[in-house]
């Protein structure tokens with residue numbers, strides 16, 4: 001049987017607790033949104049295959065817990081990631097200030113040359129905005145990475161952000177990556193149950 005995809009890319013979302021990492025992944029993978037907040041415990045992933053430059057790219061998107069107490073578990077997953085998405089909440093200045101710490105954590109734990117992307121989430125909450133777009137634009141420029149403002153709630157820029165990261169990885173790899181390159185700790189596991197558990201089942 002023909003392979004259902006040309007490339008498998010592993011992406012990882014990091015950022016403070018509550019910025020909307022899980023919601024962004026759910027919007028991207030399932031086109032859904034829930035206002036209820038259940039903090040992620042440990043790590044989880046979802047899958048969606050997208051078409052980029054005529055190639056079928058299977059994206060395995062890993063969700064990390066933002067809480068400090070899970071740091072040892074979550075940083076162990078940085079190494080196998082081909083792309084890391086740093087998320088802050090545009091209504092929460094502290095989550096933006098902490099991006100510098102998350103950048104440092106990437107430097108310490110991820111593979112050299114990992115593609116990075118900055119997202120300012122919850123851009124549907126304009127009235128509560130604390131972080132100006134220009135500040136984030138500047139930070140992204142300083143680090144030489146792309147930046148989008150997104151809303152997991154309204155869908156704004158969610159597909160665009162994931163696709164742009166996947167495209168950058170594809171271009172960087174020259175389309176040479178095989179399906180099982182950079183294997184993450186549980187890449188042979190196909191499904192994970194919902195948030196709040198870190199249990200995966202064999203696919």
Ligand SMILES: Nc1nc2c(ncn2[C@@H]2O[C@H](COP(=O)(O)OP(=O)(O)OP(=O)(O)O)[C@@H](O)[C@H]2O)c(=O)[nH]1
Pocket residue numbers: 015016017018019020021022023024034035036037038039040041064065066067121122123124125150151152153154
């Ligand atoms: N208005 C609005 N609310 C959002 C958006 N994204 C997430 N939220 C809300 O923010 C809260 C936290 O979202 P999560 O996705 O669970 O946050 P997280 O970053 O995964 O948090 P941890 O698992 O603790 O690291 C939830 O109540 C969501 O409904 C968004 O784009 N707009």
